[in-house]
Amino acid sequence: MSLIGAKVLRKEDPNLITGQGLYVDDLQPAGCAFMATVRSTQPHARIVAVDTSAARSIDGVLAAWTATDIANLPARPSSLPGMDMPLITGDVARFVGDIVAVVVAADRSTAADAAEAVIVDYEPLPAVASLGQALATDAPMIHPVLQGNTVFFQDYTEDLSAEFAAAPRTASLSLVNNRCAPVPIEPNVVLADWGPAGLTVWAAFQAPHHLRNTIAAFFGISQDTTRVIAPDVGGGFGAKINFASEIFLAAALSRALSRPVKYTQTRSECMVAMFHGRAQEHKVDVAFDDSGKILALKVQVTQDQGAYPDATGMGLPVLTTAMSAGCYKIPKVAVSWRNVVTNTTPVAAYRGAGRPEASYMIERVIDLVADETGVDPIEVRKTNFIPADGFPYQTHSPLAVYDSGNFAGALDELLRHVDYPALKAEQAARMADPTEKLLGIGFSSWLEIAGFGPPGSLEAFGHLASWESAQVRVQPDGSAIIYTGASPHGQGTVTTFAQIAADQLGIDFDRISVRHGDTAVIPQGIGTMGSRAVAVGGEGVKTASTRVFERAKKIAAHLLEATEDDIVVENEEFHVRGTPSKSVPWSQVAWKSFQPLELPAGMEPGSLDATVFQQVPNFSFPSGAYCCVVEIDRETGEVEIRNMYLVDDCGTVINPMLVEGQVHGGVAQGIAQALYEHMQYDESGVPRTATLMDYLVPAAPDLPGYVSGRTVTLNPSNTLGAKGVGESGSVGAPPAVINAVVDALSHLGVKHIDMPATPQKIWSILRGSK
């Protein structure tokens, strides 16, 4: 009986739900000291002086460092030359949250007191708080090397003026993809212990080997004595693949003080220090005909990079423009992008990273075309879909060759759950009765680029490679340990990988453990991001398990004096096909696999152990169709999501419960972006939403129940057929919600409303229409 597709309970949960998980902050080695940061309160300012004398005179304070104390260290890795983010900035502070000094004390409270006692003398400089300000003529500059605030610029890939001139209809749309803060429950936390035998860093991180390699290079030490451990990690959403400066500072301080140094970010710090996501503006032009057929698309993406461009952040508009055509066969697509710096928190990967932005844009465009032509949004989608037999499909971007999907199939499946005609009728009835709430119905047919990735894809973001490691080791008693480089931070990988291995090995799920997150234990690794854990790492587990199983079969055949091809496994017993009485248990095969005298000729002891660096030839392309139904209170402008219908196609489902969990979480974040969350700055660059009082992460009661369905097209790039599902919800949900809100208001002439669709915004529209 296969475990692929089985609703197995998570192996992780007994620990986590009884409070026995182990997070970095739980670790308290003897002599551990605590680091606290002093951060710029100014968006842009010359630092005239930093006075640490009062801090250093506090009892228990061990160190107080400013930029001069780290002059021999490089800047934060993953920075861009000439625009490096200093670990501690010395001359100029470039955003509220920029580190100006760090202190270390024997206990956390004293460290906090010491940080407060550091006196920084700022001379404010004019700041650019928004893309608009940054791109204005004579805008203040952040990095002199740029001669302006634009980092890189890619002009339209094609001139489509002829297509637009010839098109029966054209329309334009300007969109803001609101800046979001990732807000994992666990903020950035690090514990560094630099002893004579080497450096060990415990970090809340998504890619421990990547961090190990980077730390070793940063300090010029060797990788064999550098160890990174990511124990239980309380969420990351992409933000924990960024090299937080605090990690390197804690290590440097541990070396200097010869004792372990721990840093636990506070929530207030996390809001401004942990890199943000989204923060794009789009200008879109679309050419189409009366039937809603799209003829050409022009997309210009402006990416806010914050104060210091990050290598991952720089990739965001590339992904957005690669995916700009969504699920649609658009004859001509021209894309352009530019990266711009502002005096704000740097921007990098956040759940979906560049792809939710694309999906939001193209799905808004589809509804705009529907609105302009009067053709139903469902029809416009169907008219333009890449057909189910149209794969592989080369998009306008060399980066994206869609390999599978059935977009119309997913939309049809969705419409089995949604009674669209009844909803339309209800909508009309409500509109006619001023005492009723308005109803809006929004669709999104989405696709994303996931399963990172093919060779070269992650290297472009500074990773060692794009494979994922998997090691399968059968123990002498016939249990097995799987080692994966795809270190999870809440995904349930320990469960899904055990399911995959159990199927291949014929070993009981309960006797398979999955280990991760320790560079001294795991062969090598890349990490968990870009919805790659199952599609690449899981495939690796399958490959390694298959290899081990083939060898186990050899041993079993030898013991049973049968031929290998006739050996099958059932209930942890190997037997000869058709002759169940002639059998040998897995435990014996495992035991004997270590005993040279028991092995077939030519086989070495310990051979039930295989390590694989799994490669995949292409990205994966999860897709789906969502429908959101909203009610809008005509008096207050409040939006309430009444229903959320979700059809996901993530290929093979390993564990439906975990897939649903990922979808629900991603959709929650998508709804959050559409209705609640917006990291805002005032004109001068001071954050206005730097606490959870002002930055509205929705709570459980704010979210609807979900109706979910599924279609399955297999991923041709791996044998599992799985595509990945970690980001899907955050890609598909925002356009569905906003399309619904716009639909509810379209009788008032509303063509678009920027996220988040707050009650006040909607009230202004409703009031204006009176």
Added chain:
Amino acid sequence: MGMIPARFDYRQAGSVAEALQLLVSCDDAKLLAGGHSLVPLMKMRLVSPATLIDISGIAELQGVADTGSVLRVGALTRHRVVERSQVVAQHVPLLAHVAGLVGDPQVRNRGTIGGSLVHGDPAADLPSVALATGATMIVTGPAGERRITAADFFVDFLETAVGPDEILTAIEFPKRTGAGFGYEKFVRRSMDYAIVGVAVQAGEQPGIALVNMGSVPRRAEAASQALASGAAVDAVAALAADGTNPPEDLNANADYRRHLASVLTKRALLAAGYR
């Protein structure tokens, strides 16, 4: 940046007398009740009292007593106790209802009615109940006991009539047995403070009070008077924001708040049984 308060001394008071004595003897002291307004401010280091005098163990300040014409609620009674009290539900149902809408269950299990009132946050829910029902605060200090009407209690932003050497011991709510009530709390996210809130107490001396419509918790005076004189619901609601100077923030500008105040007033009036 956040989370770790400055150093402070911690003292426990076993009685009101002891707490009063500690208030005099300790420099720069603050009373600590449920800590759900004070401790967040301390963690952000917006306030850093030298001493906290924990009064949460004083038994005489806990619980609800029916004294005949009024309900006397001890200042240290937790929101959760008020929310679940049968006596409160029967005689001042608005209070029980609103206590159940404060924050989330954790907050309600810690926060106290006295702390909420003395903190004087214009965005807090319970002050509006005191104002709408015409409650009286009982305050004890070195000079003995004082009685302060709700109307005189809220002085300025986060400032009430309770002096630095005084303790709020109880709140007396006139009984509103059988009278209608309504409470409308407008939030963007569940369990948050109100963006705007409106409390309506129906009955003989009806009252309407507003949440987050100015720097202090306040009654909607014009609307309350119109209600008392029998004006229609729409007319009363139209007066809700009269004389207010609402705050502006990311959730709502002043215009929107004024508009919400009248929409919510109408809804609260309807809930209270007015037509």
